[in-house]
Amino acid sequence: MGRSPVYLDNAATTAVDPRVAAAMNECLTAEGVFGNPSAAHAYGREAARRVASARREVAAIVGADPASIVFTSGATEAANLALLGSARANADRRRHLVTARTEHRATLDPIRQLEKEGFAVTWLTPDRAGRIDPGAVRAALRPDTLYASIMHVNNETGMVQDIAAIGQVCREAGVLYHCDLAQGIGKLPTTEVARHVDFGSFTAHKIHGPKGVGALYVAPGARPWLRPIMYGGGQEQGLRSGTIPTHQVVGFGRACAIALAEGASDSARMRELRGALWRALATLPDVLPNSALDEGSPAILNVSFAGVEGESLVAGLTDVAVSTGSACNSASGEPSYVLRALGRDTELAQASLRFSLGRWTTLDDIERAAQAVRREVTRLRAVAP
Amino acid sequence: MNAPDPLSPLTRASFASLERAGRFADSAGVVSGEAGSPATGTHVRFHLRLAGSRVAEARFQAYGCPHTLAVANWLAGEMAGRTREAPWPGAPPDWAARFEVPVAKLGRLLVIEDALRACLAAWPETVE
Numbered sequence: 273m274g275r276s277p278v279y280l281d282n283a284a285t286t287a288v289d290p291r292v293a294a295a296m297n298e299c300l301t302a303e304g305v306f307g308n309p310s311a312a313h314a315y316g317r318e319a320a321r322r323v324a325s326a327r328r329e330v331a332a333i334v335g336a337d338p339a340s341i342v343f344t345s346g347a348t349e350a351a352n353l354a355l356l357g358s359a360r361a362n363a364d365r366r367r368h369l370v371t372a373r374t375e376h377r378a379t380l381d382p383i384r385q386l387e388k389e390g391f392a393v394t395w396l397t398p399d400r401a402g403r404i405d406p407g408a409v410r411a412a413l414r415p416d417t418l419y420a421s422i423m424h425v426n427n428e429t430g431m432v433q434d435i436a437a438i439g440q441v442c443r444e445a446g447v448l449y450h451c452d453l454a455q456g457i458g459k460l461p462t463t464e465v466a467r468h469v470d471f472g473s474f475t476a477h478k479i480h481g482p483k484g485v486g487a488l489y490v491a492p493g494a495r496p497w498l499r500p501i502m503y504g505g506g507q508e509q510g511l512r513s514g515t516i517p518t519h520q521v522v523g524f525g526r527a528c529a530i531a532l533a534e535g536a537s538d539s540a541r542m543r544e545l546r547g548a549l550w551r552a553l554a555t556l557p558d559v560l561p562n563s564a565l566d567e568g569s570p571a572i573l574n575v576s577f578a579g580v581e582g583e584s585l586v587a588g589l590t591d592v593a594v595s596t597g598s599a600c601n602s603a604s605g606e607p608s609y610v611l612r613a614l615g616r617d618t619e620l621a622q623a624s625l626r627f628s629l630g631r632w633t634t635l636d637d638i639e640r641a642a643q644a645v646r647r648e649v650t651r652l653r654a655v656a657p
Numbered sequence: 658m659n660a661p662d663p664l665s666p667l668t669r670a671s672f673a674s675l676e677r678a679g680r681f682a683d684s685a686g687v688v689s690g691e692a693g694s695p696a697t698g699t700h701v702r703f704h705l706r707l708a709g710s711r712v713a714e715a716r717f718q719a720y721g722c723p724h725t726l727a728v729a730n731w732l733a734g735e736m737a738g739r740t741r742e743a744p745w746p747g748a749p750p751d752w753a754a755r756f757e758v759p760v761a762k763l764g765r766l767l768v769i770e771d772a773l774r775a776c777l778a779a780w781p782e783t784v785e
Contacts, residue, residue: 579695581722587722588723622698655718655720
C-alpha cells in the first residue's frame with residue numbers, strides 16, 4: 273500500500289489532536305460524562321462542570337471573560353448570529369453595514385441576505401495585497417452604521433488585517449465590530465482580540481478540534497445589541513438554544529488550551545516550512561504568490577501558476593491534498609472571488625493553489641508536495657497550446 | 658485511503674497519459690484547427706498529419722479541465738486512418754457518455770468539436 277497523500281489543506285479542516293479526542297471520549301458513553309449540562313442531577317452537574325471548564329479554555333484564547341463565550345455549531349453559525357442577530361435587533365435604528373469583498377461566505381452571505389431585507393451595505397475592496405485600510409473603514413462609516421465586519425486572517429491568502437486599528441476606528445465611531453477569527457486562532461497571537469472586537473466568531477476544527485462546534489465572543493457592551501436567531505431551551509444566555517454538546521465543547525476547550533500552549537512554536541515551525549515550500553515552488557517560471565511572503569498567516573501559502581488550468585492541476589496532484597481557493601466554495605468551479613477582488617485575472621485566479629499547513633506538517637511533506645506540483649505544472653504547461 | 662476518484666477510470670487513464678499531446682513540424686501535409694481561449698477556461702488545438710485522403714496521425718494541445726484533456730487525447734488517438742468524410746468518432750454527447758463527463762461540462766466538449774471542425778475547414782479537398 274502506497275503512502276497517503278500529503279495533507280496541505282489545514283485551512284479547510286484539521287485532523288483532531290489525539291489529546292482532544294481522548295478528552296471528548298470521556299464525555300460520550302455511560303461510563304463517562306454524558307449527562308445534559310442543563311440538568312440539575314449529578315450527571316448534569318458533572319457535565320456542566322466540564323462545559324464551564326471548556327468555556328474558560330475557549331475564552332482564554334481570545335482573552336475574554338468566559339461569560340462572553342456563546343457556543344454554536346461552528347464559525348458560520350457564530351457569524352450568522354452576530355451579523356443577522358444584531359442587524360435584525362436594531363433594524364429600526366441603524367440600517368447600514370460595512371464589510372469587504374474578500375470575506376468568507378459565512379460573512380458575505382448573511383450580509384447579502386440583509387441587503388435583500390433592506391439594509392444598505394458598503395463593500396470595501398482591499399488593495400492588491402489584500403489589505404483593508406482602517407482609514408477606508410473609517411471613511412465608509414455613516415451615522416446609521418450598525419457594524420463593520422472585517423476578518424482577521426483571510427482563509428484563501430492568509431493576509432492578516434490590522435484588527436486593532438479597525439477596532440479602534442469602530443470604537444471611536446460607536447460602531448460594532450464583528451471579526452471572523454477562524455483562521456487566526458492558534459496561528460497568531462489572539463489573546464488581545466477581546467480588547468479590539470465586539471463580536472468574534474471562531475471554530476474548533478481549524479485548530480485540531482472537532483467539527484460541529486464553534487463560538488461567538490460577545491463583548492459585554494455588545495450584548496444588548498444582539499438577539500438570537502433561533503429559539504428553544506434558552507441555553508447560552510438565551511442566544512443559542514439547543515442542548516450543549518458536552519463532548520464537542522470539551523474537545524473545543526482542549527484544542528484551545530493546546531493551541532494556547534503550543535501555538536507559538538507550531539507557528540514558528542509552520543513559517544519555516546511555508547518559506548521552504550515557496551522557495552521550492554519558485555524554481556518554476558511564472559509562479560506568482562497570492563500571499564504576502566514576509567507577513568501573513570504562517571499556515572497559508574496561495575500561489576498562481578500561469579498557463580495551467582486549476583482543476584487539471586488539482587486532479588493531477590493525486591499525492592497532494594490542496595485546495596483551489598476556498599474549499600467551502602470550490603464546488604462551484606468559479607474562479608476564486610477573493611483572488612478576483614485582489615485584481616488577479618480569471619486565468620490566474622483559476623490556476624491557484626492554496627497550501628495550508630498544520631501541526632503535523634513535516635519538511636518531508638513539503639518536499640514531496642513541491643516535487644509533485646513542479647512535475648504536474650511542467651506536464652500541463654507542455655500540453656497547452 | 659480508498660476515496661472515490663471524481664474522474665471515471667477512462668478519464669483518469671487518458672488524463673494521466675496524454676500520450677497524443679504535441680504537434681507536428683509545419684509542412685504541406687499538416688493542418689491545424691483551434692477553438693476557445695484560456696480566458697474562457699478551455700482552449701483546444703488539433704494537428705492532423707494527412708496522408709492522401711486519410712489522417713496519418715493526430716496530435717492535440719489543450720488548456721482546460723481534466724475531461725477536456727482526456728477527451729482530446731482520446732480523439733487524437735482515434736483519428737488515425739479516418740477520412741475527411743468521417744474524421745472523428747461520434748459527437749459531444751457520445752464522448753460525454755463514454756468519459757462520464759458531468760452535464761455542466763458539456764460546453765467544454767463543444768469547444769473540442771469546434772476545434773475539430775476548424776481542422777476540417779483547413780483540410781484541403783485534395784491532398785498530395
